[in-house]
Amino acid sequence: MTKVLEVSDIRKNFGGITAVDGVSFDVQEGEILGLIGPNGCGKSTLFNCILGQLTPSGGEVKVDGKVVTGLRPSALNRLGVSRTFQLLQVFPKLSVRENLILAGQEHQGSMLSRLFGPSDAGLTDAADQMIGFFKLDHLATEPAGGLSYGQQKLLDAAMAFMGGPRLVLLDEPAGGVNLTMLADLRERLATINREKRATFVVIEHNMEFVMSLCSRVMVMAEGKVLAMGRPDQIRANPAVIEAYLGH
Amino acid sequence: MTGLPRYLRIALGIIVIAGLIIVPMNFNRYGLFILSQWAVMTIAAIGLNLTLGYAGQVSLAQGAFVGIGAYAAGIMTSQGLPLIAALGVAIILCFAIGWLLGYPALRVQHHYLAFVTLAFSTLAFLVFRNEDWLTKGIYGISNIPRPNVFGFPTNRPLPFYYLCLGSLGIVSVMVWWLIRSPWGRAFVALRENPIRALSLGIDTRRYTLMAFAIGSALGGVAGTLYAPLTQYIDPVPFNLSLSLDLLMMVIIGGAGFFFGPFLGAMIAVLLPEWLRFTQGYYLMLYATAVILLLIYSPSGLLGILDRLMAERRTRTASALRAVAKSRLEAAP
Numbered sequence: 001m002t003k004v005l006e007v008s009d010i011r012k013n014f015g016g017i018t019a020v021d022g023v024s025f026d027v028q029e030g031e032i033l034g035l036i037g038p039n040g041c042g043k044s045t046l047f048n049c050i051l052g053q054l055t056p057s058g059g060e061v062k063v064d065g066k067v068v069t070g071l072r073p074s075a076l077n078r079l080g081v082s083r084t085f086q087l088l089q090v091f092p093k094l095s096v097r098e099n100l101i102l103a104g105q106e107h108q109g110s111m112l113s114r115l116f117g118p119s120d121a122g123l124t125d126a127a128d129q130m131i132g133f134f135k136l137d138h139l140a141t142e143p144a145g146g147l148s149y150g151q152q153k154l155l156d157a158a159m160a161f162m163g164g165p166r167l168v169l170l171d172e173p174a175g176g177v178n179l180t181m182l183a184d185l186r187e188r189l190a191t192i193n194r195e196k197r198a199t200f201v202v203i204e205h206n207m208e209f210v211m212s213l214c215s216r217v218m219v220m221a222e223g224k225v226l227a228m229g230r231p232d233q234i235r236a237n238p239a240v241i242e243a244y245l246g247h
Numbered sequence: 248m249t250g251l252p253r254y255l256r257i258a259l260g261i262i263v264i265a266g267l268i269i270v271p272m273n274f275n276r277y278g279l280f281i282l283s284q285w286a287v288m289t290i291a292a293i294g295l296n297l298t299l300g301y302a303g304q305v306s307l308a309q310g311a312f313v314g315i316g317a318y319a320a321g322i323m324t325s326q327g328l329p330l331i332a333a334l335g336v337a338i339i340l341c342f343a344i345g346w347l348l349g350y351p352a353l354r355v356q357h358h359y360l361a362f363v364t365l366a367f368s369t370l371a372f373l374v375f376r377n378e379d380w381l382t383k384g385i386y387g388i389s390n391i392p393r394p395n396v397f398g399f400p401t402n403r404p405l406p407f408y409y410l411c412l413g414s415l416g417i418v419s420v421m422v423w424w425l426i427r428s429p430w431g432r433a434f435v436a437l438r439e440n441p442i443r444a445l446s447l448g449i450d451t452r453r454y455t456l457m458a459f460a461i462g463s464a465l466g467g468v469a470g471t472l473y474a475p476l477t478q479y480i481d482p483v484p485f486n487l488s489l490s491l492d493l494l495m496m497v498i499i500g501g502a503g504f505f506f507g508p509f510l511g512a513m514i515a516v517l518l519p520e521w522l523r524f525t526q527g528y529y530l531m532l533y534a535t536a537v538i539l540l541l542i543y544s545p546s547g548l549l550g551i552l553d554r555l556m557a558e559r560r561t562r563t564a565s566a567l568r569a570v571a572k573s574r575l576e577a578a579p
Contacts, residue, residue, distance in 0.1 A: 073442075077447060091435065101432065102436055102449075103447050105433070106429075115425070116428075117429070119427045119429070
């Protein structure tokens with residue numbers, strides 16, 4: 001199996017506070033790795049360090065064997081690394097379809113060719129397929145700002161897949177999503193993982209979601225890796241129960 | 248505007264264009280001057296709307312770019328060079344300076360960026376005023392000739408108005424193309440949420456610089472027409488107040504709306520003229536109207552239209568949801 005993501009000894013300090021303290025892990029191709037831990041344990045900071053939104057204080061990140069530490073998020077995205085955010089990050093004034101076209105357009109040709117090419121960058125069909133896949137058909141032309149919270153979460157996730165990424169980092173995709181939509185989202189993610197061999201790292205507090213979706217789970221506490229293993233091993237780990245899951 | 252049926256939009260567009268061509272045929276010299284000024288200022292405001300309205304980058308330097316274009320035209324055409332050559336120089340010069348001015352925008356935003364561009368505006372004004380060898384300083388450049396276009400002289404006000412209107416038409420089509428292209432979408436992403444834009448592979452640095460450079464180049468285009476319009480230029484019209492006027496045009500019309508600058512320039516250029524019958528009160532009335540408008544609709548005149556259409560869409564969507572819900576509930 002190929003390692004898609006290799007994180008070695010990543011550290012991030014904010015002044016005197018160490019948010020991420022020497023975290024190392026690998027993610028194999030086609031794997032779904034869950035990342036759990038109490039609030040403030042450094043999960044999102046770790047994501048931001050991997051994705052170039054923050055410059056790590058130390059350590060190294062590799063994607064497909066290539067060192068990408070400190071690379072800008074836009075460059076990383078063009079290498080096939082995509083993400084969603086903890087808080088909603090759709091473009092409210094653009095329609096659902098335009099949001100999806102925007103999410104994929106930078107992967108189509110050069111900047112100059114995009115200026116003189118078709119206005120949709122040739123992505124309307126791909127966007128409509130994604131809209132259908134995430135069951136947003138009836139909302140294709142609606143401004144994204146007018147969608148319900150759950151629908152915007154689905155759109156946010158769909159946007160992450162428009163560029164055909166190899167690796168997707170999802171930050172709390174289930175947060176605030178109702179149970180029906182949650183089941184939909186889990187099913188969609190599992191399908192993409194199975195059919196496209198896409199690799200995911202998922203931060204989530206919803207244990208049922210994590211345990212049913214992920215093949216491996218990493219637990220963080222106070223900026224460090226507390227445990228790593230299969231969902232059943234994590235459920236039974238006394239240190240994890242003590243620090244996060246509770247009895 | 249997008250809420251109107253397509254045929255109605257086309258009909259409205261044809262009526263407005265025909266009106267802009269036919270009605271001014273009966274205008275006197277002053278009326279044509281004002282209308283030409285509206286076309287020129289609209290071009291400059293379209294440039295600022297691209298930088299500010301679409302890409303979200305504040306600039307108080309658009310007046311300086313109009314000045315650079317005007318001086319390029321004034322200096323070159325006074326030396327017997329054709330206006331088209333001056334236009335080329337103005338576009339290249341303003342594009343390059345605009346690109347450089349965009350660099351601070353990569354580090355500072357909002358009012359900090361406004362101050363950086365304000366400093367540039369002051370610097371440009373000082374160059375216009377103090378570099379006598381090039382700009383003739385406070386004495387200005389007079390007798391700026393009007394060009395011949397495809398052999399037709401534009402010395403008289405009406406042909407020159409048509410030149411300004413034609414230029415506005417060409418600029419409008421190009422900018423319409425730009426904002427409908429993936430670049431336009433990237434500009435909007437840059438304005439709405441630069442962090443998310445980055446995560447989608449959008450090179451926000453390059454698009455920021457492009458937004459500044461293209462917007463500035465359009466300022467240069469406006470300046471190239473301004474010089475032969477007034478046939479005399481000195482540094483005063485290109486001080487900070489022109490940048491503020493252009494900013495006001497964009498805000499009043501509706502920043503980020505394609506037709507915002509057209510409407511904003513119309514109000515800023517034409518309304519003071521229409522209010523002249525009130526004699527000494529016209530500036531007070533004008534200022535009051537602007538204040539009231541911005542209190543009622545901070546997103547400008549087209550913002551009001553947009554809000555009304557959004558409300559209509561919401562009502563329609565709610566009705567559709569209610570129908571869908573009732574059908575679901577009725578289903579066995």
